[in-house]
Amino acid sequence: MFRQAGIFKSGVVAGLLPPLPRVAAGVAVLAFATAATPAGAQDRPLAADFTEVYRAGGAGAPDWALFTRAGPAGFDGSGNLYVLDTAAPQVVVIGPDGQAIMVVGRAGDGPGEFDFPEGLVVWRDGHFAVLDAGHNAMHIFAADGWFQRMVRWSDRPGSPLSLFAQVGRVMRPDPIGNGIFAQGALDAMGDLLGAFDELAGAAPDSPAGVDERGVELIDLSGDVAAATPIVQGGRAPRRQPVDRITADDLRNNASLADAASAPMFFDPGFHWDILPDRTIAYADSSAYLIWLWRDRSVRGVVQRPIQPEAVDDDIRSAMIEWEIRRLQxxxxxxxxxTDDPELRAAMAVWDESRRERVENREFFGEVSVIRAIRATWDGALWVQRRGEDPWDDQGPIDVFGHDREYLGTFPAGTTEMPLAFGPDGLAAFWEFDELDVPSIVVKRLPPAVR
Incomplete structure (x- = not known):
């Protein structure tokens, strides 16, 4: 077991003893950072002077660009941008010149028609897939927009591949294949689906694969999706273990609410992306430490000497106050x-219950440094750090080159993390006008940060 100030992780950085593919919960070790931040952590400012290529959407836009919701997007190898409008519902394909190439899909129950589209995956050769919760399947389309087939998730509600467990998962196209690399389903979601099975009198499936702190490869070649575990990250230690959700909890709203609010404040979480050579870059601790994982072993690490902040009473109080304001x-x-007095009364009771749970929620011992990781089309890494406040996820963005050397930092507020990276330095962002009408903006990044 490896211990380093401010992190928990299986493996050793110096010497690179590789972590196991799965790290069991409860075996991690936590140590608090005491050293001052070394001079080597000084940021090297980068200018976010990106050239705008085109924008689509906003007031006065053509019908195809009247986006009703800011959904997921992705580029293909020709620089075409695919945008899923989940409310329309349709996929809009925009060429490198900013003009519409095609609009794919519509609401309906037939093949290639969307019921409740939630996710989008675009491969480099231009074929793409839409995750449809209503159809419990992935719609697979060819690069020319023609519908090819549907791949079902398991129809069994308690299965780890049940569609309900897929909603909200981070998914990335296999850069050299036709599968999908996906973050595992929430551990609590698996419990919840199993509890529903138990309540219905069916034997729940045994847990399999990875949870939300891991990545698996989903094979779409058959009629039903099949997942292979790739890597499982560590889980932050807790003072008291969290009870599993059972069928009894489904009969008790208070118990179910307690289970739903179980995550700790400042839990480090799991941040990841996949590089063009299939290397998975991931962080699972409070430290500035990113593991590079491929072919069941560690291929390297990316780190900066920036220490996580220890959580004290002032931070606890401020975090609780901020969360209560958000709930309010x-x-x-x-x-x-709503004008329904009964509904308002019920919400008031629920609010008081949520406030109590917030005040009693457990805290992780440190404020984690890393808040997001993205890989560019050519293999650079963009790493977003925390902001000035402990709960602020929109901090500075560090850039590491293909050789994993630190190149510099975009100061907080100068750019957001791109929605998608494309070839030739293309990057897509959502922007909103004063009426919150979305526009998608494509910019070109300087060669140094691609």
Whole structure:
């Protein structure tokens, strides 16, 4: 077991003893950072002077560019951008000149028609897939937009590949194949689906694959998707273990609410992306440490001497206050949407219960440094750090080149993390006008940060 200030992880950085493909919960070790930040952590500022190539959407846009919702997007190898409008529902394909090439899909129950589209994956050769919760399947389309086939997730509700467990998962196209690299389903989601099976009198499936702190490769070659575990990250240690969700919890709203609010404040989470050679870059701890994993072994690490901040009483109080304010804003919006006095009374009771759970929620001992990882089309890494406040995920973005050397940092507020990276330095971003109408903007990055 490896221990280093501020992190928990199986393996050793110096000497690179590789982590196991799966790290069991409860075996991690936590140590607090005490050293001052070394001078080597000084940021080298980068200018976010990206050239705008085109934008689509906003007021006065043509019909095809009237996006109703800011959905997922991806580039193909020709620089075409595919945008999923989940509310329309349709996929809009935009050429490198900013003009529409085609619009694919519509609402319906037939093959290639969308019921509840939720995710989009675009491969380099131009074929693409839409994750459809309503159809419990992936729609596979050829590069010319013609529907090819549907690949079902397991129809069994308790299965780890049940569609309900896929919603919200981060998915990336295999850069050299036709599968999908996907973050595992939430551990609690697997429990919940199993509990529903138990409530219905069916024997739940045994847990398999990886949880939300791991990555698996999903094979779409058959009629039903099949997953192969690739790597499982570590899980932050807790003072008290979290109870598994059972059928009894489904009968008790309070118990179910407790289970749903189980995550710790400042849990490091799991951040990842896949590089063009199939290397998975991932971080699973509070430290600035990114593992490069391929072919069941560690191929290297990316790190900077930036230490996580220890959580003290002031941070705890500020975090609780911030979370309660966030819940209050959400409640006010929900109250404004209904005139039903009974519903408002029920929401008031629910609000009080949520406030109590927030005040009693467990804290991880440190504020993690890394908040997002993205790989560019050519294999550079962009790593987003925390912002000034502990809960701020929109901090500076560090850039590492193909050789994993640190190139510099985009200061906080100068650029967002791109929605998608494409060939020849293309990058896509969502922007919103004063009425929150979305436009997708494609810019070209300087060669040094691609």
């Amino acid at each position: 804003r959400n409640s006010q919006q929900m109250n404004a949407a």
